[in-house]
Amino acid sequence: MEDNFENLKIMVIDDSKTIRRTAETLLKKVGCTVITATDGFDALAKIADSHPDIIFVDIMMPRxxxxxxxxxxxxxxxxxxxxxxxxxxxxxxxxxAKGRIVGSDQYLTKPFSKDELLGTIRTYIPAS
Structure with missing residues (x-):
C-alpha cells in the first residue's frame, strides 16, 4: 500500500544540514510539505506560522x-x-526517559531509515 501523505506538514528541527536534507528529501517524495528549522528558536518562530502536523526534533542542538x-x-x-x-x-x-518527561511522543535514533521515518508518521497520522 502506497502511503498518502499529501497535505501533511512535517517539521524537522536539526542543526545538521545533512539530517534536514535527508528527511526533507524522503518526506517530499511521499507528498509531505516540509518545514525545516536549524534550532529551537528558529522552530518556535516557524511553528506558529506553519502549524505542522508532526514535529521531529533533534536533542543535541545549540542555544x-x-x-x-x-x-x-x-x-x-x-x-x-x-x-x-x-x-x-x-x-x-x-x-x-527525559524525552517522555518533557512530553515527547516517540524517540527515533539517528541515522533513521526511510521506513522508520514513515512508520513513525503513520503511527500518529491516520491513513487518509
Missing part, C-alpha cells in the same frame, strides 16, 4: 536543545496535541 524545544511546544495549548518525535544519535534509556 535551545531538543528537550527545551519539546517542552515549549507541549506547554503551548495550541500545539499540545502535536506529536513531537525526538531525534538522537544516542540510543539511551536516560534520553528516552
Amino acid at each position: 535551545l536543545d531538543g528537550y527545551q524545544t519539546c517542552a515549549l511546544i507541549k506547554n503551548n495549548s495550541a500545539f499540545k496535541a502535536t506529536p513531537v518525535i525526538m531525534l538522537s544519535s544516542k540510543d539511551g534509556l536516560f534520553d528516552k
